[in-house]
Amino acid sequence: MDIFLSTMDRKQIIQLPIVPAEFKIPSPMNNETFTTINQGDIKAIGRRGLKALNIDTFFPSKLYPFSRDTSYLGWEYVDIIESWIDKRFPIRLVISNTPINLLMVIDKFEYGPQDGSGDVYYSLGLSEFKEIILETKKVK
Numbered sequence: 001m002d003i004f005l006s007t008m009d010r011k012q013i014i015q016l017p018i019v020p021a022e023f024k025i026p027s028p029m030n031n032e033t034f035t036t037i038n039q040g041d042i043k044a045i046g047r048r049g050l051k052a053l054n055i056d057t058f059f060p061s062k063l064y065p066f067s068r069d070t071s072y073l074g075w076e077y078v079d080i081i082e083s084w085i086d087k088r089f090p091i092r093l094v095i096s097n098t099p100i101n102l103l104m105v106i107d108k109f110e111y112g113p114q115d116g117s118g119d120v121y122y123s124l125g126l127s128e129f130k131e132i133i134l135e136t137k138k139v140k
Helices: 075-087
Strands: 003-007 013-015 032-036 040-044 052-059 091-095 101-113 120-128
Touching: 052 075, 052 101, 075 101, 075 120
Parallel strands: none
Antiparallel strands: 003 013, 003 091, 032 040, 052 120, 091 101, 101 120
């Protein structure tokens, strides 16, 4: 399994060099509970909420034999992700060997050295981005 992040136009793609040991993507529902006089609590089924993902791993500062990609090292990955944040565009998340292919926004990006290795440890918080589709109606 490999994790890829890219710009929407796919002009810039990065493969995460170190894949986290595990991840979970919650798929929330926007259900609501109402209290009624006669029936007590009732549940109204809402629409699906936004999916999210948190990635906690590191960008290697040197070539490791277990790295999935060696196109960049350490802080170069940080610079790329920071530039995407500055552009304020959604990014594409693709995880190979899974059906996961989502348009996401970066909600949180924390990073820094941790153990003297020079590697950059990070936590990347992503949430689903749904394009706004407006319905147009013609006036007669």
